[in-house]
Amino acid sequence: MLISVLQTLAEILAGGTSLTSTEQIDFSHPGNRREQGVGPTLNLYIYDIRESKQYQQAGRQVERNITRHQQPGTVNWAPNWFDVSLLLTAWDRTTLGEHHFLSEALTVLLRHQPLEEEFLVPELRGYGSLPMMLGIQPPLELGGIWSALNVPLRLALYLTISVPLDRQPTITPLVWERIFDLQSTAGKYGGNQVMARRVVIAGSVKSATTNLSLLTAKVTLQGTTKFTESKKEGLFFFENLERGNYVLNINCPGYLPKNVNALVDDSYIFREIFLTPE
Template sequence: MLIFVLQTLAEILAGGTSLTSTEQIDFSHPSNRREEGAGPTLNLYIYDIRESKQFQQAGRQVERSIGRHLQAGIVNWAPVWFDVSLLLTAWDRTTLGEHHFLSEALTILMRHRALKEEFLVPELRGHGSLPMMVGLHPSIEPGTLWSGLGVPLRSALYLTLTVPLSAEPTTTPLVWERIFDLRNQMYGNGTNEIMTRRVVIGGVVKSATTNLPLLATKVTLLKTQKFMESNKEGLFFFENLQIGNYVLNLNCPGYLSQNVNALVDEQSYTFKEIFLTPE
């Protein structure tokens, strides 16, 4: 997110000032002086990031609503909006040269009081225009800010850009396999059997009245195409799932249907012991 903010502002500044390219815009700490003879440079430095409480309450696109990824059954949240505060300074051989570049920067930025979506880099699109405040007092008191930076007070522009941050569904890692051992009493011969399965969600279905396993219980993973029937030990399992919340639907002849929640994370497998009630 921060890289995309800097990239957007750099492209706007390079295109609207007398700078010839984004190579003349630096993002390092303001105390890193440019080398003598390096030519005019604008410095963009992010000094504060905080959740935008005011914008969260403003209305558009900021309600914390639940969206569902229908194919994977994953719960996603709406983006959280952040105020990213930047310090814009100019470096040139003379003070007049620095003021000239700051004036150009101020003129071009004042035309973009809200960054229209067509000016944004692709990674920041999809949320409409992004609010930007130019020339206001910084979120940190100026004396404290410059003292904290360890740089003498100098002419600067203070920018605050409000941007969304949301998890990308495409980057959600797949949980391919988990290993667990099931030691089940084999009814009739009194021996133990150890079964090993590579799974993400697994479980055993039993009768609530007899505590015996239920064979051929259809277990469906809602919002997906996955389903299976429990074996003679009442066991079932699902493989190759994305991280998220899932709902299992269990149907067995002669028993009441039941839904059960299951969580898939990166730390452990999910094993369910489920008891069905006779009709």
Template structure:
């Protein structure tokens, strides 16, 4: 986006001043003066970029295509708006010549307090007119700015253009990360067991009588081919499930079968604790 801002301003300045082409507009450090005899030149230099306080856009749009391939969703973020500050200086054989080009540039830029969409390069279109301020106090103190540039103070214009930055779409998998901190209830002094899994449904199966984890309990997701046995800690995990409501079917020798509802969504932090009753 920064290149397109420079390109837009260069085309406006070249077309509205006595410069003959955009080749006479330079974008390098303002201390890097062109060779003698290169002719009059305007210099546009970006010196500051910060998020705009005037234009605030936030939010996201989720596009999810549910197919049998279980493709991830795509999150399209709203554009973030930034104030891009530029320094405009002129080079010529004489100081009067430089002042002349600065005056011409000021006159043409004042006619474009708002960069109308038809003057923008194609890559910046689609967001409406862009705000621009001319000759206001820069976001950095003037003396500090020139000192940081290591260039003697000279005549200049300070521009700020507010432009959008379009974040890249973010793929979101069907499963997300859950971190469970489980403590062995057989011993108060035992260390916690921390498990990190990318799961859609998770839980622990216990005996309703002893309150102890049940090992090798069969847990199945009704309507799918997914089935798993609980670990020695009584834990189970299921991955790669669409959003929606599910029914878990649980079986263990010596215990009554049980059905449990489970919800899979992007907001749920539910960890199922299931108790089976002995026969």
């Protein structure tokens, strides 16, 4: 993600300023800049990354294929969005040269605000244009930034770009409906009768420290006699429940017990539950 952001900006700046190539853009700490006299250079330095407040964070979509046998489901996660903040400085033989060089960079970046998808490197495409805030008050205090960098305060541009981080789809045996074949005794010729039971609460139990699935964790519906145990991939499920609010009590040897709320309505509830070791 970070390399893709730097690559996109470098290609835009190299193509719209007096730079002759991306080799004149340095990504190292500003305090490690090249010695003066080697020619004009732009320095792009990432100094802050934090979750974006503009975008809804990760959720999941479950793709299921219902057949006469239980089939794995694919869990597709919506991307997490992060605000990546960068410091853009210009270095040249003279102060006027640096000001001119930085003005060129400001002009070309304003033309690309927001970052349109066609100018993004392939790794960042598929989400439309990416918001780029330019010349705004940075998320960190100015003096604090330069003090932490141990570099004297100098003229700079402050950029913040909202970037998606996409998690890979995972395969897990999630179930929407379980299909049972029942041998029918009715009718002259017999035959098979199919009964479908709707799964309304399902989930997986995992260790909070290792992220590994926990088997034989006991999951009980509080206030009822219904319970089950997590199986392969930590999967558990409850079928054909009445609408309403439920509390899941999860107990597993070696881990602290946990309660999780679940609302049963017309939708399907999936819970990924993490237990903390004792």
